Amino acid sequence: MKKHHYNPDSCIACTSCVAYCPVSAATRKFAGPKMMGPALERFRGGETNTDFSLDYCANCKNCDISCPSGVPISTLNMLARAKQYKNKRRSLLDWMMSHSDLMSKLASPIAALSNFGMANPLTKMILKQVGITDKMSLPKYASKTFLQQFRAFKQQSFPDKVVFFSGCFINYYAPEVGMDLVAVMQRNKREVIVPEGLDCCGSPLVGKGYLDEAVEKARTNIAALKHWFEQGIPVLTCCTSCGLMLKMEIQEMMDLELMEQLAAYTYDASEYLLELHAQGKLSTEFAPVAGCYIYHTPCHLRAQGIGKPSLELLSMIPGFQIEDADAGCCGQSGTYGFEVAKHDIAMAVAEPVLKRIREFQPDFIVSDCSGCRLQLSQGTGFPALHPLTLLRRAYEGK
Amino acid sequence: MKKTTAVIIGGGATGVGILRDLSMRGVAAVLLEQRDLAYGASSRFHGLLHSGGRYAVKDAEAARECAEENAVLRKIGRHCVESTTGYFVRLPEDDPAYEAKWVVACQAAGIPVEPVDLARAHRLEPHFSERAAAVYEVPDAAIDGFRLCRQNVLSAKRYGGKMMNYTEVTSIEQQNGQVTAVKTRNTLTGELGSIECDIVVNAAGSWVGQVAGLAGIKINVIPDRGTLIAFNHRFTDRIMNRLRPPANADIFVPHGSVTLLGTTSSPTERPDDFTPTTEEVLALIDEGKELFDELPRYRLLRAYTGTRPLYCADPTAATREISRNFVILDHAKEGLDGLISIVGGKLTTYRLMAEKISDAICGKLSVQAPCRTAEEALVDDIAPELMQQAKKFFPTAGVELAASRLGPDLAETVQRIQANPAKKELVCECELVTLAEVETVAHDDTTFTMSDIRRRTRMGMGTCQGTYCGLRGLGMMVDNDLARGMTTENLLREFLETRWNGIRPILWGQQMREVELTRGIYGAGLNMDGAVPDETE
Numbered sequence: 019m020k021k022h023h024y025n026p027d028s029c030i031a032c033t034s035c036v037a038y039c040p041v042s043a044a045t046r047k048f049a050g051p052k053m054m055g056p057a058l059e060r061f062r063g064g065e066t067n068t069d070f071s072l073d074y075c076a077n078c079k080n081c082d083i084s085c086p087s088g089v090p091i092s093t094l095n096m097l098a099r100a101k102q103y104k105n106k107r108r109s110l111l112d113w114m115m116s117h118s119d120l121m122s123k124l125a126s127p128i129a130a131l132s133n134f135g136m137a138n139p140l141t142k143m144i145l146k147q148v149g150i151t152d153k154m155s156l157p158k159y160a161s162k163t164f165l166q167q168f169r170a171f172k173q174q175s176f177p178d179k180v181v182f183f184s185g186c187f188i189n190y191y192a193p194e195v196g197m198d199l200v201a202v203m204q205r206n207k208r209e210v211i212v213p214e215g216l217d218c219c220g221s222p223l224v225g226k227g228y229l230d231e232a233v234e235k236a237r238t239n240i241a242a243l244k245h246w247f248e249q250g251i252p253v254l255t256c257c258t259s260c261g262l263m264l265k266m267e268i269q270e271m272m273d274l275e276l277m278e279q280l281a282a283y284t285y286d287a288s289e290y291l292l293e294l295h296a297q298g299k300l301s302t303e304f305a306p307v308a309g310c311y312i313y314h315t316p317c318h319l320r321a322q323g324i325g326k327p328s329l330e331l332l333s334m335i336p337g338f339q340i341e342d343a344d345a346g347c348c349g350q351s352g353t354y355g356f357e358v359a360k361h362d363i364a365m366a367v368a369e370p371v372l373k374r375i376r377e378f379q380p381d382f383i384v385s386d387c388s389g390c391r392l393q394l395s396q397g398t399g400f401p402a403l404h405p406l407t408l409l410r411r412a413y414e415g416k
Numbered sequence: 417m418k419k420t421t422a423v424i425i426g427g428g429a430t431g432v433g434i435l436r437d438l439s440m441r442g443v444a445a446v447l448l449e450q451r452d453l454a455y456g457a458s459s460r461f462h463g464l465l466h467s468g469g470r471y472a473v474k475d476a477e478a479a480r481e482c483a484e485e486n487a488v489l490r491k492i493g494r495h496c497v498e499s500t501t502g503y504f505v506r507l508p509e510d511d512p513a514y515e516a517k518w519v520v521a522c523q524a525a526g527i528p529v530e531p532v533d534l535a536r537a538h539r540l541e542p543h544f545s546e547r548a549a550a551v552y553e554v555p556d557a558a559i560d561g562f563r564l565c566r567q568n569v570l571s572a573k574r575y576g577g578k579m580m581n582y583t584e585v586t587s588i589e590q591q592n593g594q595v596t597a598v599k600t601r602n603t604l605t606g607e608l609g610s611i612e613c614d615i616v617v618n619a620a621g622s623w624v625g626q627v628a629g630l631a632g633i634k635i636n637v638i639p640d641r642g643t644l645i646a647f648n649h650r651f652t653d654r655i656m657n658r659l660r661p662p663a664n665a666d667i668f669v670p671h672g673s674v675t676l677l678g679t680t681s682s683p684t685e686r687p688d689d690f691t692p693t694t695e696e697v698l699a700l701i702d703e704g705k706e707l708f709d710e711l712p713r714y715r716l717l718r719a720y721t722g723t724r725p726l727y728c729a730d731p732t733a734a735t736r737e738i739s740r741n742f743v744i745l746d747h748a749k750e751g752l753d754g755l756i757s758i759v760g761g762k763l764t765t766y767r768l769m770a771e772k773i774s775d776a777i778c779g780k781l782s783v784q785a786p787c788r789t790a791e792e793a794l795v796d797d798i799a800p801e802l803m804q805q806a807k808k809f810f811p812t813a814g815v816e817l818a819a820s821r822l823g824p825d826l827a828e829t830v831q832r833i834q835a836n837p838a839k840k841e842l843v844c845e846c847e848l849v850t851l852a853e854v855e856t857v858a859h860d861d862t863t864f865t866m867s868d869i870r871r872r873t874r875m876g877m878g879t880c881q882g883t884y885c886g887l888r889g890l891g892m893m894v895d896n897d898l899a900r901g902m903t904t905e906n907l908l909r910e911f912l913e914t915r916w917n918g919i920r921p922i923l924w925g926q927q928m929r930e931v932e933l934t935r936g937i938y939g940a941g942l943n944m945d946g947a948v949p950d951e952t953e
């Protein structure tokens with residue numbers, strides 16, 4: 019049996035998932051995870067009506083995390099969503115929100131122009147018509163993608179290799195985080211490999227019910243990665259949603275050859291570094307890093323069930339002070355907070371953590387997930403960093 | 417004293433069928449049921465509308481009756497029947513010679529039987545054993561006994577028929593060899609009553625012997641226990657039968673959201689011997705897993721037991737054999753005119769049984785009207801506009817479910833939601849039952865207990881087996897002042913006790929955890945078990 023294939027039969031209707039669902043707490047439009055997951059699953063035999071409530075699940079996974087019976091509640095939701103929308107005409111919004119990889123491929127080569135275009139009032143108006151909120155700024159394309167920067171970068175070669183799965187956000191919007199990872203690995207005498215032929219992890223597609231396309235992406239990625247993980251070379255992610263997809267969601271939603279092996283060799287980058295530390299192989303030559311920091315744990319990291327490895331790593335930096343916000347979900351859930359229909363819900367979900375950060379008045383917010391960083395930074399006005407960026411600073415004494 | 421022409425004893429399929437038939441023919445009739453409709457075998461059964469396939473080899477006549485009635489019920493009882501079709505699956509260890517004999521027998525009995533390509537069968541039904549050697553399709557279907565009984569009564573009411581539940585017949589009065597009246601006792605309030613009548617129809621199922629005994633007449637019946645188990649999921653969309661001589665645990669029936677497996681068979685003393693045992697459950701799983709390899713891993717919801725009357729013709733009584741399937745006993749032959757009993761049969765053939773006995777009664781009364789029960793639908797179809805309206809208020813899949821459960825009462829339920837949209841909240845999340853639906857049913861003048869609501873709405877019949885809807889339902893009863901003389905505690909106890917009766921024999925795995933949650937809520941949270949002394953006393 020697949021490690022991450024659970025039986026919806028296990029639900030004892032205890033309703034913990036509802037108590038922990040941030041969306042249920044924020045809106046009555048969502049019937050809640052128990053209802054939309056295991057309860058309705060018993061009736062999803064034949065044709066069912068379109069259920070708009072299904073659209074409100076943000077796939078943040080807090081239901082799965084809280085379930086004492088191990089029911090993959092959010093996955094049942096996503097599978098139902100896929101079934102509901104299969105062969106149906108979809109809105110432009112749904113398409114855009116789930117195919118940002120394709121849009122990025124087109125827009126990123128002309129990053130400056132695209133960024134200008136996205137920011138100008140006319141575009142904003144059009145986007146709003148499509149269903150994208152004008153209350154948030156969309157992320158900006160980087161002038162050079164991670165892949166371009168990486169290919170141009172001369173690494174020192176080491177016998178120990180790691181494969182890096184950057185994912186779309188880091189590639190198009192936050193290449194510096196990818197380069198930070200490369201620098202941190204080089205410090206630890208690891209050579210980073212970025213294989214040809216990698217594709218989007220599929221997480222945004224799953225979230226919008228384009229399951230078939232997500233399956234194709236997963237197939238492509240497994241094909242591109244298998245040469246490496248079959249030799250025992252670990253696959254690193256530093257986007258928590260990509261990580262969750264490779265480690266768990268593929269197994270929960272799909273049935274692909276080698277998916278268990280891929281999952282076994284996939285590590286969150288910080289998780290990997292902690293393992294190195296456990297083996298006495300992590301360089302801990304950290305210089306002090308000044309400033310006041312607050313850490314936010316992404317839901318998709320918590321769903322991986324590996325604790326808060328970044329926080330543990332950062333605490334190794336001498337004299338480093340970082341506060342754990344520990345104030346729940348940020349509401350953004352990938353692209354959820356960008357949608358006009360969901361933005362207010364996302365902000366209601368975010369309120370406790372935003373308040374916590376505002377009161378704490380940090381110099382920087384630290385979080386492993388780009389969506390969380392975007393949301394928290396825009397919601398509070400404080401800048402946000404990936405933990406690997408800080409780690410690199412500690413190594414380089416900046 | 418009340419007066420009618422015919423009193424029918426027993427609110428199972430047979431009794432309600434007779435009530436409907438007589439009412440449609442213009443014979444004044446009152447049906448008396450000691451508990452609620454379908455309290456006996458008509459709900460504690462397998463839910464299978466037989467195609468006749470099961471009986472084809474052994475009893476051609478029963479098979480033919482099933483085949484004919486199956487077609488009739490699909491037509492008149494559309495809202496009680498789920499037209500699933502069924503597979504007969506032969507496993508390698510089952511006798512191929514029987515298969516050949518069975519196909520011929522089906523054809524002879526007029527049962528449409530089609531061989532199914534194995535690959536296709538597995539594609540359509542992915543969970544049954546890969547070992548299958550042959551598969552045939554027959555027009556089996558699933559049928560809901562609660563709904564069938566209720567809708568027969570609704571139909572009868574339109575023709576003046578009356579039904580009284582919680583009314584037990586305690587004696588049958590006679591004068592000069594002629595039935596004159598029945599005496600009754602309300603089983604909730606103890607109130608006594610009587611009804612004058614010319615005819616008493618004994619349709620008391622497994623109790624038929626006891627009821628005849630009230631008139632000093634002996635009918636030789638032995639109740640036979642049959643236990644079934646309900647799984648939390650539908651793992652098959654068709655009825656799955658084992659293609660072998662009928663035996664235990666060889667039929668799976670998808671029924672609404674659950675799958676039913678049965679049955680067992682063992683003689684018992686009491687018609688209401690309804691407590692299933694763990695041994696029976698384990699035996700069912702053990703045999704059932706031959707057809708569904710993964711069966712032991714599927715989540716059990718509950719077990720339940722019904723009884724069938726095994727009739728042994730008494731050599732001294734004059735019987736008129738209508739069919740080996742059921743018998744009609746006119747006790748005039750034993751010196752009591754006006755008492756007539758019906759024994760045996762199947763739920764599938766209830767209408768035919770009702771027709772035959774109504775013919776006999778009409779003969780006595782010189783009523784000429786012909787039987788029309790096979791032509792007219794039990795309840796009217798729901799207007800498409802109403803369905804459209806309802807779709808706005810119900811959760812996915814909820815409209816169809818509610819419509820088939822409620823039938824003509826859907827309109828009232830929708831009105832309640834329109835008047836107060838908060839009433840679309842679900843009381844029972846497992847079976848998608850809205851507050852409005854529960855209220856509609858609770859206000860009916862034949863609803864007294866929370867189990868009555870359960871039988872008509874499926875509230876409490878899903879995964880959590882009453883854990884949440886018990887409390888919510890009780891709140892609704894109290895809010896609407898519907899407790900009707902029962903204390904809140906007794907209302908709740910009665911409801912929970914029926915749930916636990918089916919859960920006790922299957923206390924392991926997830927259901928064990930489920931029941932611990934229930935016990936936590938009701939036992940610890942509400943102190944239902946009285947572990948903590950009541951400080952107000």
Ligand SMILES: Cc1cc2nc3c(=O)[nH]c(=O)nc-3n(C[C@H](O)[C@H](O)[C@H](O)COP(=O)(O)OP(=O)(O)OC[C@H]3O[C@@H](n4cnc5c(N)ncnc54)[C@H](O)[C@@H]3O)c2cc1C
Nearest residue numbers: 426428429430450456457458462464585621642762763764
């Ligand atoms: C385990 C099992 C599985 C079955 N599966 C199927 C199946 O899948 N398909 C099928 O077609 N058939 C099936 N049957 C057979 C079918 O259930 C019965 O033939 C049918 O339900 C009998 O209906 P009835 O009305 O005759 O009896 P019942 O439904 O038992 O009704 C008799 C009623 O009389 C009432 N009563 C008794 N005494 C009194 C009194 N003194 N005063 C007032 N009321 C009284 C009782 O409360 C009861 O409600 C099954 C039977 C069993 C036991």
